[in-house]
Amino acid sequence: MANLRKDVHLLRHLVTFQSASRTANFTQAALELGISRVAVSRQIAELEEALGQKLFARNHRTVTLTQTGDAFAKNVNPALAAVAAALARQRADVSDPRISVTVTSAFATYWLMPRLIDFGALHPDIEINLVVSDRYIDIEAENIDVAVRYSPAAQTGAGWSPLFLETIFPVYSPRYAARTQLKSAQDLRRERLLFLSGRYRREARWEYWFSQRGLSSPEERSGVSVNTYINMLQAAIEGQGIALAGRPLVDTFLADGSLKSLATITPLQRDYYYLYQRPDHARACMFSNWVESQFREMPERPLIHHLYKK
Incomplete structure (x- = not known):
């Protein structure tokens, strides 16, 4: 100096x-x-x-x-x-007080939007430009400052860090008229299931979930087919059938009793949520720190720091 x-x-x-x-x-x-x-x-x-x-x-x-x-x-x-x-x-x-944040439609609807008022109270000077997309948009081309992405593969580029390991399990409404005692995976084969159709990966579907338990899945025509995760959860809340969903997106519904899980069935670990923060961006850092703090407050949070070497 x-x-x-x-x-x-x-x-x-x-x-x-x-x-x-x-x-x-x-x-x-x-x-x-x-x-x-x-x-x-x-x-x-x-x-x-x-x-x-x-x-x-x-x-x-x-x-x-x-x-x-x-x-x-x-x-x-x-x-x-x-x-x-x-x-x-x-x-x-x-x-520029704005930061661009991209998340999926389900994450925006069920996790982020109910909590944004908290961030706004902490940082009233920061404006959020929320880019909701179920496709993986080009972060650099779209000038994205923060992203939350759900992926089976580790995101190892600059700015990425692990956030949450999702667990999935059957959920249903108290209004759902069950045909069985809902005690086992075998019972679920006789229930009215909500099947995801469209571009979702195999790991998001009942076929995969049953296969992990050594069972064959009921045919899709025996239940209800829906083409988006949001529609599936809404149908479950209305009591139309049993959905295969996961944390953290269903936490609010489990907490308020809109949905119930089956205590006798062990949740299945699936994919990972990763957090991206544009390097050397002060406001992006503030928002990312807030997202991480929200996850730290969640009960039974399955962190995945073991995926990364420190």
């Missing part, structure tokens, strides 16, 4: 050097910087004098980096670009 304080008067000269070394033209550098060509030439000369080395070979109409100048540019120019990027990010954090 002492050396930097001693050379602080050269910082402007380094910016000039960056432009001149990139364009290989003092006149073009002057146009970029909004100063005269004479000023560019003078600042480069002062920088060379301070370093005790020639950075440019000056020809009649052109300039070229010397070997020393080329090595200096390779060290200095990326550092200045990093500083410029950091300043831009910081200005964006201050000037």
Whole structure:
């Protein structure tokens, strides 16, 4: 730090050097910087004098980096670009109170939306642009700051961290007219089941759940077929059948008694929720910290930190 304080008067000269070394033209550098060509030439000369080395070979109409100048540019120019990027990010954090958050429709409906009022009370200055999508949108292309994604594979890129390991189990409404005592998986084969249709993976369907217990699944025509997770849960709440659902999306309904689970049937671990936070974004960090705090307060939270090496 002492050396930097001693050379602080050269910082402007380094910016000039960056432009001149990139364009290989003092006149073009002057146009970029909004100063005269004479000023560019003078600042480069002062920088060379301070370093005790020639950075440019000056020809009649052109300039070229010397070997020393080329090595200096390779060290200095990326550092200045990093500083410029950091300043831009910081200005964006201050000037734009919005953050873009993407989640699935089910996660938005059953987990996030009921809790957003809490985040708003804690951070009234932050606006949430909620991007609800059941497809995996391009985070960079869509300029997403925070994402919660449900995936069977670990998300290991920059900004990703594990959040929650889902468990699934049968749920039904107290209004549902059961045909059996609902004590075992065998009993469920005789009940009216709600089947997910459409693009959902096999692990979300009754066929997979029964196969994990060594049983064949009833035919779909024996129950009710629904094409979205939201419709399935709504049908279960209305007592139309038994759904295969999971935590944390059904926690609210289990807590208020809208849905019940079968205590005698062990939940099945399925897929993972992962949290993405745009690196070096203050407001994204605040929102991500809040999401994690909400999950920490959940009972019986199956964390999955073992998936990542610290």
